[in-house]
């Protein structure tokens with residue numbers, strides 16, 4: 001029997017580790033870019049499971065492929081080959097311009113692997129070449145190494161000692177990065193577009209200059225595209241938009257359209273740092289997850305799919321700029337590209353209320369770092385969906401502005 005929302009809240013609050021500041025709805029099912037809660041209330045979704053549900057909900061080809069694969073083989077050990085995994089790896093290698101892929105189960109795990117292989121590679125050049133430079137305001141995950149890589153001290157409080165060898169620079173400040181680098185730098189690790197930290201895009205030539213500094217000091221460039229990759233920027237890999245290539249790129253979130261997966265992809269030179277036995281995973285890249293990833297990898301990179309992302313983005317960003325013009329006392333800046341857009345509020349005390357009121361009126365949006373409304377919807381949204389969400393947001397902002 002289906003329980004009421006109250007019953008689910010109570011059961012969950014008694015049994016689940018209380019680490020999430022949850023909104024009080026119980027989601028039940030979805031279709032396209034809409035979600036329904038267990039009271040039958042409908043929401044237009046501009047969070048997309050945090051940039052995960054790139055093909056929306058109940059997308060036929062994805063659901064069918066998962067069901068077909070589940071009937072054949074959900075899991076087997078990585079001690080054996082499977083075609084879904086070989087297919088997914090081959091597609092990622094082809095799309096990335098890099099040489100070898102490894103599958104994990106999450107973003108944090110993908111970044112752990114990237115950090116580990118970068119250290120191992122650097123160690124083979126010089127045992128003291130171990131410094132990893134990341135950016136303030138970044139987000140790389142919640143495991144001990146990745147929260148150390150994350151340049152937001154509040155994620156690191158109370159869990160030390162943290163792994164050594166991480167330093168931080170301001171994103172988009174090339175001079176500071178140069179002052180921090182030396183031939184002891186193993187890697188520079190950046191989000192191609194900062195997501196969790198408030199939607200910050202790289203300034204014009206920043207990433208090209210970062211690439212040049214990495215080449216100068218023999219450091220690897222690790223790009224974390226866990227949020228910005230998989231078509232979200234309007235290019236399949238966001239680095240394609242900025243005209244550079246990393247030595248390592250990490251993916252997760254949207255890669256399998258909602259089935260847990262992570263990946264890191266490396267150049268052949270970096271790949272050589274790992275010998276058989278140096279890394280592994282029980283679940284990572286299992287046939288179920290890879291079957292789902294193959295649907296995403298056959299769909300999102302298509303020129304017409306990416307063109308759609310870019311078209312909706314132009315419409316959406318302009319509409320956000322119009323909203324800023326209408327509510328200059330509430331919206332300070334509109335940022336972002338593709339379908340990773342942000343509207344920074346002028347105050348940090350209204351974000352959660354705005355999100356809650358939008359939810360009450362049938363729109364799911366997100367607020368990150370307390371004051372940036374972040375829009376990372378399914379990539380299949382249309383201009384009409386944008387209108388539906390923004391009509392609700394407009395009404396909520398009008399209530400606050402009054």
Ligand SMILES: *Cc1c(COP(=O)(O)O)cnc(C)c1O
Pocket residue numbers: 106107108109111139140141142191195196224225226227228252253
């Ligand atoms: C979400 C995210 C991660 C962590 O992914 P998990 O799957 O939650 O471990 C890492 N980096 C970036 C840029 C992310 O957005």
